[in-house]
Amino acid sequence: MKVSILQFPGTNCEYDAEYAFQKLGADTEIIWHKSETIPQDTNLLVVAGGFSYGDYLRSGAIAKFSPVMQAVTTYANNGGNVLGICNGFQVLTEAGLLPGALKRNEGLHFISKHHHLKVQNSDNIFLKELSDGDVVNIPIAHHDGNYYIDDAGLQELEANEQILLKYTDASGNIQNPNGSVASIAGVCNKNKNVFGLMPHPERAMEVVLGSNDGINMLQGFFES
Amino acid sequence: MIKAIVNVYLKAGVLDSQGKAVHHALDSLGFNSVEDVRVGKQIVLQLNETDREKAMSDAKKMCEELLANTVIEDYNIELV
Numbered sequence: 001m002k003v004s005i006l007q008f009p010g011t012n013c014e015y016d017a018e019y020a021f022q023k024l025g026a027d028t029e030i031i032w033h034k035s036e037t038i039p040q041d042t043n044l045l046v047v048a049g050g051f052s053y054g055d056y057l058r059s060g061a062i063a064k065f066s067p068v069m070q071a072v073t074t075y076a077n078n079g080g081n082v083l084g085i086c087n088g089f090q091v092l093t094e095a096g097l098l099p100g101a102l103k104r105n106e107g108l109h110f111i112s113k114h115h116h117l118k119v120q121n122s123d124n125i126f127l128k129e130l131s132d133g134d135v136v137n138i139p140i141a142h143h144d145g146n147y148y149i150d151d152a153g154l155q156e157l158e159a160n161e162q163i164l165l166k167y168t169d170a171s172g173n174i175q176n177p178n179g180s181v182a183s184i185a186g187v188c189n190k191n192k193n194v195f196g197l198m199p200h201p202e203r204a205m206e207v208v209l210g211s212n213d214g215i216n217m218l219q220g221f222f223e224s
Numbered sequence: 225m226i227k228a229i230v231n232v233y234l235k236a237g238v239l240d241s242q243g244k245a246v247h248h249a250l251d252s253l254g255f256n257s258v259e260d261v262r263v264g265k266q267i268v269l270q271l272n273e274t275d276r277e278k279a280m281s282d283a284k285k286m287c288e289e290l291l292a293n294t295v296i297e298d299y300n301i302e303l304v
Contacts, residue, residue: 058293065290094293101295103234106241148238148296179241 001026001222004042006072006088008033008063013049013085013202020202020218021046033066044081044221045072047088049141049200059102059144060090069095081125081221082194086142089186089196098189098196099157100149105142106179112141114210115177117185117199118168121161124192128220135172136213138199140185145198147180147187154181162188165197226271228283229302232292233264267291276303 003021007014007030018028021044029039033052038045053062063069069091076082076097084092092098105111119127119134130136149157157163164186169175176183178198186197204214234240240262247261269286273279283301292299 057290061290061293093295101293103238103296104241106239108241108245146241179239 001043002039002041003028003044003046003221004038005030005046005048006033006068007031007048008050008052008066008091010052010054011048011050011087013087013200016200017046017048017085017202020205020214023205024215024219024222026222031068033063033068036067036071038068038071038075042075042080044083045075047072047082047084047091048202049086049088052087052091055087055144058090058094059087060092060094063087063091064095073097076189076194079191079193083126083221084194084196085200085202086145086198089198090144092194092196097194098187099153099162100147100181100184100187102144102198103146103148103179104144105146105177110141110143111145111177112139114138115140115199116168116170116172116175117165118172120163120166123161124164124188124195124220126188126195126220127164127217129216130220133172135168135170136217137170137204137211138201138213138217139203139210140177140199141203142178142198145178145180147184147198149181149184157184157187160190162190162192164188164195165199226273226276226279227304228269228271228279229304230267230269230283230287230291230299231264231302232267232287232297232299233262234296235298238296279303
């Protein structure tokens with residue numbers, strides 16, 4: 001299993017992602033954004049979190065024009081698995097690989113804390129180790145995590161089972177920290193090979209750090 | 225040289241949290257006549273161009289491709 005992790009100027013979660021996937025037994029490689037290709041043997045491409053290009057203009061808006069993004073789009077269009085975490089999710093929506101957009105949090109504050117998430121659709125490679133209705137405890141750390149999609153888009157997401165995770169309390173009741181439409185924390189594309197979420201499963205790999213629920217989330221990518 | 229002033233703001237119907245916060249602040253200052261506040265951003269482009277039509281179509285392309293995210297934002301362009 002080979003995981004390639006993108007690094008833009010301002011990315012700061014690439015080493016957390018590397019730690020998480022190495023813990024699960026993957027070979028990892030960090031790919032600088034100037035690269036025009038991604039490694040041939042990549043099984044999963046991770047767009048890691050952080051503040052690519054200082055979030056200038058809009059989060060993820062400048063990163064989508066980095067040389068590597070052409071290769072990412074080709075990889076995704078050919079069915080390759082892509083996971084965008086936090087700023088990576090923002091980059092993927094800006095690049096048009098995922099529907100919707102991320103706005104400033106409703107309360108205007110940067111939110112950094114553990115939050116419960118309920119699995120909405122586990123019938124995909126990402127969440128297949130979990131079941132619909134499962135609740136996981138995963139850190140969130142974002143300023144622009146307020147997911148927006150219009151009504152027609154939301155209906156399409158629901159019909160195609162593209163909503164992956166919603167923000168909830170520990171019992172699975174909706175609890176919306178940032179104003180996201182339908183409390184959405186993560187979505188995937190129609191083909192279910194491009195995934196994006198604001199929470200950080202790669203930071204939930206050790207009980208001593210508050211939660212290891214990220215293990216079950218990221219393990220899905222490892223073919224059994 | 226043509227100067228293009230681009231205003232980008234959240235679409236009507238998309239909740240503008242910053243606008244709401246500013247509205248609230250104005251209200252507490254006693255400016256009670258304010259009906260609504262929208263916060264946007266202004267991008268000023270100096271274009272090395274003399275043809276106004278071309279300048280407008282270039283600026284429009286820039287908005288569509290980068291300056292605005294048309295999923296959530298509208299824009300307008302003024303040439304001066």
